Amino acid sequence: MTNRIFVALCLLPLAVFSMAFLALPIVRLVQASGESAEGWGIYLQILQTPRYLQTLLQTVLVSFAVALTALAISTTAGLFLARNRFPGRGALLSILTLPLAFPGVVIGFLIILLGGRQGLFNTLLPGHVVFAYSLTGLFLGYLYFSIPRVLLTVMAATEKLDPSLEEAARTLGASPWRIVVDVILPGLAPSLVAAGAIAFATAMGAFGTAFTLATDIDVLPMVIYTEFTLSANIAMASALSVVLGLATWILLLVARSFAGTTVAAGG
Amino acid sequence: MTLTITNASKTYPDGTRALRPTSLTVGPGEILSLLGPSGCGKTTLLRIIAGLERPDPGSEVRFGDEDVTRLAVERRNVGMVFQSYALFPNMSVCANIGYGLKVRKVPAAELTRRVDEVLALCRLEDHAERPVTALSGGQRQRVALARAVAPRPRILLLDEPLSALDAALRDSLRDELAAMLRQFDITAVFVTHDQSEALAIADRIAVMSDGVMQQIGKPEELYRSPASAFVARFIGNAMPLPGRMEPGRLVLKGGVLPVPEAAGRSDVYVRAEDIHLDEDGPLQGTLETVSFSGGHYRLGIRDVVEDTLFATHPGRQAPAPGDRVRLRISPDDLVFLPQSGHMPE
Structure with a gap:
């Protein structure tokens, strides 16, 4: 057996996998979206239906807010946790990363326990504080979900930062705040973009949490679900899925090209 | 400042x-x-x-x-x-x-x-x-x-x-x-x-x-x-010359080296660049290694002291390993230190 054939054989499982699990379903999805009476005009229909567009925009905005907030919280926490050793640090870390183990349904349930009609906040301050069944609840749920992912990435990146860069800035007279802006954040930027992108993509597609909180929250995965199950509109569900996928992909591409330039400038 | x-x-x-x-x-x-x-x-x-x-x-x-x-x-x-x-x-x-x-x-x-x-x-x-x-x-x-x-x-x-x-x-x-x-x-x-x-x-x-x-x-x-x-x-990789100190001379395994009377009881050190090949030299040893480093040869010599003694040899040609060689060290090039255990402040 020549080396070339051996390599080709090794590539076979990869080819089979990509065909069966990646390419084939996506091709079928795109195909299915054009099988209704409107044909490919269904995409035009999406663009002409304000409800769909609004939902898409809302999904993007919530996901964006989740990614930014998760970055802000996790970066500060991650920097502190990576730099300081104190008793209970390990326990704190494992608590912070606990949400990784929960499915979206459980996260949704936690938010209802906190901000639902019988939730903790409403019991303490009756009649005023119900936020679980809205976008606020969804935002908090996704945030809870995203923080551990971003936190772990930031901590790993912080440990790789060259401490002599900070010392150099200090000998040059830089204040702690300037060191964060001029040295630490640029050093972490590629990891922050990567972690933010993952948080964003996860939030774009998260369904379990939204479904647990309320069936009428207008985020795209929910609309796809209702189109599919209630209206049996397979073509529209497929078309919306394609749109969701494309929107996420494009936004991630933008983020990645931004990260790419940062990486290039940062060596 | x-x-x-x-x-x-x-x-x-x-x-x-x-x-x-x-x-x-x-x-x-x-x-x-x-x-x-x-x-x-x-x-x-x-x-x-x-x-x-x-x-x-x-x-x-x-x-x-x-x-x-x-x-x-x-x-x-x-x-x-x-x-x-x-x-x-x-x-x-x-x-x-x-x-x-x-x-x-x-x-x-x-x-x-x-x-x-x-x-x-x-x-x-x-x-x-x-x-x-x-x-x-x-x-x-x-x-x-x-x-x-x-x-x-x-x-x-x-x-x-x-x-x-x-x-x-x-x-x-x-x-x-x-x-x-x-x-x-x-x-x-x-x-x-x-x-x-x-x-x-x-x-x-x-x-x-x-x-x-x-x-x-x-x-x-x-x-x-x-x-x-x-x-x-x-600094300068000085090598010890462990031997018996007698008035005016240092008795080594490979010969007797003249030293100043004032040296007294001290440890004697020497650097490789201060050891010269000389047919009339007082010390004798066997060449063990010869390595060429551009400007000079570095010679490893056995049997002068217990350890191998290194000498730099600036000539165009060096003797071959195994040759018996005679060495000269000028008394001015020796470094005298108080015997170990009596470090000065």
Whole structure:
């Protein structure tokens, strides 16, 4: 057996996998979206239906807010946790990363326990504080979900930062705040973009949490679900899925090209 | 600016004594080298001067008349060149050099003027706008130096500034660095484990080992009259000549060597470059190894003393391994040290 054939054989499982699990379903999805009476005009229909567009925009905005907030919280926490050793640090870390183990349904349930009609906040301050069944609840749920992912990435990146860069800035007279802006954040930027992108993509597609909180929250995965199950509109569900996928992909591409330039400038 | 260090010491929380109480003074514009093997406390001392390491209570660091022992590193106004250079990768050469001035809120016009001046001093004009990641090792080193001196620091500190370079580049940059440091005329302390760097660059050298300063002096002094066996071995690789000391002569395995009467009871050391092949020499041995190193041969000779004795032989031809050779050592080239166990203060 020549080396070339051996390599080709090794590539076979990869080819089979990509065909069966990646390419084939996506091709079928795109195909299915054009099988209704409107044909490919269904995409035009999406663009002409304000409800769909609004939902898409809302999904993007919530996901964006989740990614930014998760970055802000996790970066500060991650920097502190990576730099300081104190008793209970390990326990704190494992608590912070606990949400990784929960499915979206459980996260949704936690938010209802906190901000639902019988939730903790409403019991303490009756009649005023119900936020679980809205976008606020969804935002908090996704945030809870995203923080551990971003936190772990930031901590790993912080440990790789060259401490002599900070010392150099200090000998040059830089204040702690300037060191964060001029040295630490640029050093972490590629990891922050990567972690933010993952948080964003996860939030774009998260369904379990939204479904647990309320069936009428207008985020795209929910609309796809209702189109599919209630209206049996397979073509529209497929078309919306394609749109969701494309929107996420494009936004991630933008983020990645931004990260790419940062990486290039940062060596 | 005179740098005065009094009783500086550093003990880590786990009890490791990185630096025993050390005192030293560096005069204005003087270049002092802290020389020693790794783990000898030289970097700890440098970081104490910089303010990056907090010394034990009782230590004192003064810049001129000012006691800076408790002054934060940001306010000490020291320039530091790091071993890895620690250039800011997200900034251009200019931005790196101007950073210390920028954080001090120096007006833009003056900042530009000063950066241009330092760029010229360090011969970096052609690279001003390039990202630092595009520079070669030697250029990075110059940027690191330029960045450290741009804010006109009171003291310049260099931590192994040449060790990140490859050997060929290191030799040429050593002289260049020495010339630039003289040009800046700033009191400077630089740490190195390489004796040739210290000898070439420093006005004075402080030899350290195990957290203790062994000897401080001009390069020639340390070379010609080392105060301890450690200094003798570390600077110029002096080799011991263990033998029986008799009045006026030293009896070795391979012969009897004349020594001055005054030598008394002392340990005798010699350097490879002071051992000469001579057919009428008093010492005899067997050649074990011959290696050619460009300008000279390095000969390993057996049976003169217990260990192998090394000699540098400048001739065009060397005897072959296995040959019997006779050696001569001038009494003036011998280094006499008090017998081990009787170290002077």
